[in-house]
């Protein structure tokens with residue numbers, strides 16, 4: 258086995274290419290990506306420094322060269338032939354592989370109302386440039402979708418003096434990924450910053466200067482950004498006959514229904530120990546899965562079991578969530594200086610933790626909480642709630658017990 262091809266040069270694909278070398282693989286590694294840039298990170302796109310769009314590269318051309326990774330830029334994979342083990346590229350070439358990694362990510366869900374072609378997406382560097390080059394102070398921007406990306410964009414645009422409206426189908430923003438306590442706090446902060454929310458509202462039409470809601474009321478909008486979520490990019494996998502669902506289905510080793518093809522990142526739905534498959538859209542998930550997939554592609558037998566984790570920055574606030582908080586979990590609140598942690602217990606066992614505070618202030622506690630979660634401990638809720646009790650001490654006493 259000496260030829261590995263990776264399709265998709267985002268976080269997962271690029272990390273996997275380097276992880277193959279770190280695992281000692283000396284065969285050929287080809288990384289094909291459809292974007293016209295060196296691989297770059299998406300999170301900084303919605304967190305621009307000094308208002309300017311950032312292109313934060315994952316690696317430079319020299320690093321790719323030094324690692325012996327052939328990077329095929331601005332070229333799309335059009336078709337996989339799993340029997341012949343080759344991939345047809347948009348530049349006319351065909352790449353033969355022994356093992357293939359699909360890291361095709363996700364693409365924005367599109368609005369379907371009249372005028373939807375006027376709405377801008379927000380997924381790529383090109384999208385970010387197109388949004389930020391158009392907005393000017395005093396303009397009205399309508400953001401359709403009050404999820405993480407829409408709310409991060411709202412915060413950035415308010416700082417630029419733009420009038421921002423967020424239109425959301427659900428009755429509250431951030432309902433999908435963020436625990437209700439912190440979703441409420443972030444919502445309140447946005448309102449205090451002047452963001453106007455239209456909640457529980459469907460879209461009727463997008464015109465030149467407004468978003469018309471389902472009840473025909475008009476939200477003034479010089480620019481409309483659609484941030485209604487993403488769909489896993491499963492096109493190639495599906496056409497190749499791989500098993501797909503809400504993503505490219507893999508086993509716990511990140512292997513697809515074809516034993517020579519793996520998948521990682523936003524496109525992958527990974528088998529769970531309790532049954533079913535889970536897809537997770539986050540930067541760290543993409544990296545973690547890429548590393549495990551790379552090691553398994555070169556003979557490893559590693560189960561993917563990283564604790565889900567993500568962060569978001571809005572205004573001067575940073576939120577981090579580790580694990581999967583559920584409404585049925587027992588919640589324990591720990592106040593912090595300028596912030597708060599919430600722990601989630603299931604039958605006494607710590608299964609998730611979230612924190613909201615200034616800047617990066619909750620990072621250390623969430624890191625410790627992740628270690629506690631991984632250790633499978635059942636801490637005393639009173640100790641969890643007490644800011645005077647060091648989380649490290651809880652780990653020590655649980656281990657001793």
Ligand SMILES: Cc1cc2nc3c(=O)[nH]c(=O)nc-3n(C[C@H](O)[C@H](O)[C@H](O)COP(=O)(O)OP(=O)(O)OC[C@H]3O[C@@H](n4cnc5c(N)ncnc54)[C@H](O)[C@@H]3O)c2cc1C
Pocket residue numbers: 264265266267268269270289290291292298299300301302303332333334335360361362363379380381406490493521522523524537538539540541543566567568569570
């Ligand atoms: C604006 C923004 C802000 C974000 N902020 C955060 C954050 O704060 N915290 C967090 O945890 N996560 C954040 N995320 C999510 C995070 O960036 C993604 O989860 C991560 O990038 C997923 O990596 P990936 O490699 O799986 O997919 P992607 O980054 O989508 O990369 C997939 C790549 O594959 C390419 N591709 C697809 N099909 C083909 C083909 N046929 N041939 C060749 N190439 C192909 C695509 O063009 C793309 O470049 C953010 C995302 C966005 C868009």
